[in-house]
Amino acid sequence: MKGNTRWQFVAIGAAVAIAAAIGLAMMLNKGHKDDPKMNGEPPSLKFDIADPTPQLDPKKPLRCYVNGADVGELTLADCAKKNGVATGQLDVGVDDQGNVAAAPTGSLVPVPGAPTSATPGTTAPVAEPEPTGEIVPETAKVATGPTAPCLRYNSNSWNRLRDDLTLGQCAALLFDSRCVSPGNASYGRWGEKTLRLVPKRVEISDDNTNFRTLVEQGKGCSVPAQ
Numbered sequence: 186m187k188g189n190t191r192w193q194f195v196a197i198g199a200a201v202a203i204a205a206a207i208g209l210a211m212m213l214n215k216g217h218k219d220d221p222k223m224n225g226e227p228p229s230l231k232f233d234i235a236d237p238t239p240q241l242d243p244k245k246p247l248r249c250y251v252n253g254a255d256v257g258e259l260t261l262a263d264c265a266k267k268n269g270v271a272t273g274q275l276d277v278g279v280d281d282q283g284n285v286a287a288a289p290t291g292s293l294v295p296v297p298g299a300p301t302s303a304t305p306g307t308t309a310p311v312a313e314p315e316p317t318g319e320i321v322p323e324t325a326k327v328a329t330g331p332t333a334p335c336l337r338y339n340s341n342s343w344n345r346l347r348d349d350l351t352l353g354q355c356a357a358l359l360f361d362s363r364c365v366s367p368g369n370a371s372y373g374r375w376g377e378k379t380l381r382l383v384p385k386r387v388e389i390s391d392d393n394t395n396f397r398t399l400v401e402q403g404k405g406c407s408v409p410a411q
Contacts, residue, residue, distance in 0.1 A: 244260060245260070246258035247259070247260075247277070247284075247285045248280060248285065248287070249264035249287055249288070250280075250287070250289075250292070250367065250368050251288075253293050253368065261275065261287055265287075268288075270289055274290060275287045275288065275289060276289070276290050276367040276383055277367060278366055278385070280367060281366055286366070290368075290383050291368070291370040291383055292368045293368040293370075294369055294372075296372065296390075297338050297341075297343075297372055299374070299377075299393045300343050300374065329351065330353075331352070332348075332349045332351055333350070333375050333377075334348045334350075334375075334376060335355035335374070335375055336373060336375075338372040346358060346359075352375050352389075353411030355375040355380070356373075356387050356399060356400060356408055359371070360373070360382040361406075361407055361408040362406050362407060362408075364384075365384055367384055369384075377391075379393045379396075385401060385402050386399075386400065386402055387408060
């Protein structure tokens with residue numbers, strides 16, 4: 186009888202231990218479910234591919250371009266010094282290889298010559314271009330300001346897109362949802378003014394040399410309506 190009693194105590198102890206283990210496991214599982222990190226998306230490093238404006242630590246080295254050549258990783262200040270410009274004259278963004286990089290504005294794509302004017306002070310006449318296959322959408326809004334021809338520079342030539350756009354409509358037609366990497370640029374014309382897309386902004390020039398910001402690009406390289 187004593188042997189049977191001993192085994193009964195062993196069995197009861199084992200059952201209690203198993204029940205306690207199951208209870209503990211259920212409590213731990215409930216605790217994890219209540220954790221917001223387990224209920225939502227797992228923690229991760231997130232990138233918005235459509236936004237080429239990463240947050241920059243000025244002390245962290247980044248890819249630096251000088252005269253179009255990759256000279257290695259330098260801080261923003263050292264990269265500006267290498268290029269002989271102020272830090273404000275460097276464009277920062279993601280290069281073609283996906284690296285955060287810096288380069289002087291438009292350094293990889295020189296400003297194209299303006300279309301030849303027949304008479305000084307008049308809108309530059311442009312010969313009818315060869316078909317480029319580009320579909321030019323109709324503007325959604327009625328123009329409420331001065332209008333002029335809108336041209337895109339492509340394949341080493343100026344191509345007329347529309348003849349009756351406001352400045353804002355032309356900028357949006359040329360550059361909306363278009364992104365460029367540091368050092369690169371895309372060009373257009375509105376009447377006698379040169380438009381230039383560089384990282385994060387559209388610029389304008391009255392003399393085809395000195396540029397100023399016309400509008401900042403939004404998320405996804407969008408060009409806000411003007």
